[in-house]
Amino acid sequence: MTVTDPGTLPALFPATPPLLTLGEPRLLAAAPPAVPSRDRAWLVHAATDVRLLGRGGAAFPVARKLASVPLGARVLVNASEGEPASFKDRALMRHSPDLVVAGIRLVAAALGSGRPAVVAVEDEPSAQALAQAAGRAGAELDVRLTRHGFVGGEIGALVNGMEGRAPRPDGRRVLPTERGLAGRPTFASNVETFAQLALLSALGPAGYAAVGPAHEPGTSLTTVLGATPVNGVVEVPHGTALRDLVGHDDGPVLVGGYHGTWAVPTGARVSRVELRERAIGWGAGVLAVLPADTCPVAEVARVTDWLAEASARQCGPCVFGLRAVADDVQALAQARPVDLERLQARVGMVRGRGACHHPTGATGFVASALTVFAEDVARHRAGHHCGRADLGVLPTTHTTGGVR
Amino acid sequence: MTRLAVDWTRCDGHGLCARLLSESITLDEWGFPILTDAPVDEDAARTAVSVCPALALRIEHPARTA
Numbered sequence: 001m002t003v004t005d006p007g008t009l010p011a012l013f014p015a016t017p018p019l020l021t022l023g024e025p026r027l028l029a030a031a032p033p034a035v036p037s038r039d040r041a042w043l044v045h046a047a048t049d050v051r052l053l054g055r056g057g058a059a060f061p062v063a064r065k066l067a068s069v070p071l072g073a074r075v076l077v078n079a080s081e082g083e084p085a086s087f088k089d090r091a092l093m094r095h096s097p098d099l100v101v102a103g104i105r106l107v108a109a110a111l112g113s114g115r116p117a118v119v120a121v122e123d124e125p126s127a128q129a130l131a132q133a134a135g136r137a138g139a140e141l142d143v144r145l146t147r148h149g150f151v152g153g154e155i156g157a158l159v160n161g162m163e164g165r166a167p168r169p170d171g172r173r174v175l176p177t178e179r180g181l182a183g184r185p186t187f188a189s190n191v192e193t194f195a196q197l198a199l200l201s202a203l204g205p206a207g208y209a210a211v212g213p214a215h216e217p218g219t220s221l222t223t224v225l226g227a228t229p230v231n232g233v234v235e236v237p238h239g240t241a242l243r244d245l246v247g248h249d250d251g252p253v254l255v256g257g258y259h260g261t262w263a264v265p266t267g268a269r270v271s272r273v274e275l276r277e278r279a280i281g282w283g284a285g286v287l288a289v290l291p292a293d294t295c296p297v298a299e300v301a302r303v304t305d306w307l308a309e310a311s312a313r314q315c316g317p318c319v320f321g322l323r324a325v326a327d328d329v330q331a332l333a334q335a336r337p338v339d340l341e342r343l344q345a346r347v348g349m350v351r352g353r354g355a356c357h358h359p360t361g362a363t364g365f366v367a368s369a370l371t372v373f374a375e376d377v378a379r380h381r382a383g384h385h386c387g388r389a390d391l392g393v394l395p396t397t398h399t400t401g402g403v404r
Numbered sequence: 405m406t407r408l409a410v411d412w413t414r415c416d417g418h419g420l421c422a423r424l425l426s427e428s429i430t431l432d433e434w435g436f437p438i439l440t441d442a443p444v445d446e447d448a449a450r451t452a453v454s455v456c457p458a459l460a461l462r463i464e465h466p467a468r469t470a
Contacts, residue, residue, distance in 0.1 A: 171413035171460075315412035320434040349432050355413045 013125050016094050017087050017223070018232030022244070023211065026219050027096055027195050028235045033202035035102040040066060040110045043197065049205040050217050051273075052197070056155075056190035057259060057283045057357070059272045062197070065177060065187060066107075074181040075108045075117035076162070079126065079191035080146055080153035083257045084306070084395045086284040088221035089191050091233035093126035096195065097133035103194030105139050106201055111187060116140040118181060119191070120158055122147060150258075150310040154356045155188050157312070168312040169356035192221055212238035216271050220285055226393045227291035240270045246289050252296070252372045254394075256283025258303055259361025262368040283361075290393055297380050298390035300369040301326070301333035306396040307362040318359040321350035325366055332377060335385035340377070344370070406446045407464040408439055408453075414460035421461050424452040437461075 021028050038046070047063035054060045056078060077100075081089040093100055104117045119141060121127045127143050134141035144162065151157060152167035159180050161167030180186025196218065200208050209217035216238045223233050228246045236245060242265050243249040249265050255275065260283040268275060272282040290296050308326035311318045328343040347367045350359045370377055379386060408421075408428070417435035428442040429452075446463075453461045 169413075171411035316415055316417050316434060316436040317412065317432065320436075321432070324434075346433075349438070353410075353412060353436070353438075355411070 013123065014087075016091050016233075018230070019091055019095055019235075020230055020232050021235040022240055023219075023237050025235055026199050026211075027092060027099065027192070027221060029096070029099075032096065032099040032102060033199070035099075035106055035198045035202050037109055038106060038201050040071065043107070043110050043201070046200050046205045046208075047197070050200060050208050051215065052193075052200065052218070053216075053272050054189050055192035055196065055220070055285070057256075057281070057361075059276075059282060062189065062193060065189065066110075068177045069111060069185045069187050071112045072114060072184075073111045073177075074115060074184050074186040075104065075111065075113050076155075076159070076176065076181055076186050076188035077104055077117060077119040077191050077194060078153060078155060078158055078188060079119055079121040079123075079130075080148060080158065081122065081284075082148070082150035082153040083259075083284045083286065084150075084397065085225065085254075085257050085286045085288060086223045088223050088233050088285055090123045090126050091223075092192055092195060092221060093121070093123070094129050097126075097129035098136065099195045099198050100191060101130060101133040101137050101139055101141065103196070103198030104141065105137065106198055107187060107194060113187075115181075116142045118142045118144060118162060120144055120146045120148075120153075120162060121191075150307075151312045151356060151358050154358070157356065159186070159188070168314055171314075171355050173355070213271065216273050220270060220282075222270070222285040222287055224287045225395075226289040228287070228289050236270050238269075238271050242268045242270065242287070245270070246287050248289070252290065254286065254288040256281045257286035258307055258365055259283055259357065260286065261364060262372040264372060281364075288394060291391070293388060294391035294393050295333065295376075295386050295388040296369070296373045297329070297376050297386070298333040298388075299392075299394050300366070300373065301329040302390060302392075302396055303394050304329045304362070304366055307358075307365070311358060312356070315354040315359070317350050317353035321346060321353075322359055322362055325350060325363065329366060332380050333390075335380045335383050337383070338381055340370075340381055406444045406449045408444055408449055409462050409464040410437055410439065411460045411462065414458045416458045416460070418457050420455050420457065421452045424448060424455065 044063045044067045052062040108117045148161045148167035157167045157169045176186040176188040261280045304326040308322045331338045347363045350363045422429040422431045428444045430438045
């Protein structure tokens, strides 16, 4: 494993965690490769060949999204990274801004996008790094600092925020590929997707596919935290055993982040497709393991409270249901009496009932935690607090934007 | 078959839909509708849509195939 010096930053902003790579660094290489221009047809074919999936939470096939927008479409880069447990997008922008800018230019040119691409980013050092990289490349880039929070990074909410509207999801889902920036069709994706497209253009499909399994070649950035052999942002080849990253696969691992899944991922590997077959979403690429000396119920309760607070406060089941779920989990954490059946019913009731993925993602986190930590939950429910404190291993403070 | 959908950003939990379509809509403990898969009579569905005070209920037409 190679450790890259993340460099120093002004103290107001969180320092970049250690950057690590398994195998040869690509996204985190010291110098970016030359990225040839490609037309849209080339990109669609190449992204199809390597089965490139979007690097936001939804893992949508990139080729299909590229093919679905008309030429002249706008480009929107989602670099908001509102997930408190994730640092991979900021690490990428701070460390490899030239690769990111090359990828954005590649896509904007391939789509014949008449206007500069818009980058929505909460982290000021990342914004500065991108602006400087754009300057070096002589590229026009519209970098916008946002403060939209977790749900504000949902793509519909992000488009609304960029258009001067409230940064909240629409009641009826509007795809950016149909109506995005300035009401025009927009190719919108997570910032890492653009860096992956830059690598694809530089390496060609065969070179790109030299790493990882044939069904899902390449590498991904992941944020690894908690009681793991290494902590930090890791560039990892697909197909790597999860236990090689987090130290075990026979105990609870949080996969994906706070819209993700607690699982005992025996034998699992880094692969969005393979994990999905186990009903585990790779999500924002977070992998976390709790140490034995923190109370898992209290950690989960604190995150659930954070998720309830993160609601855009538009949809009843999210406003009331997710709050009720969070209060129940908090009571469990404090070993107060809780009707566990009612909690389970509430979790099931909130799922899928909202304008965005937030209630579903949040209740998926809770439901899987109740299953994986069933023994701890049962003990707490019986009024026997485990005696361990909440050590705050799962971060719930905003780690962007400096002092607030 | 007629399918109903709720715009959750509009719904305020008035509950009229569940009164009119009691076989296919129930309410959760906070008063917000739970849509079941039971078939909905089209006329009754239209009535429910038209009386929703928040204009949150709609009839969902199957997505056109590309």
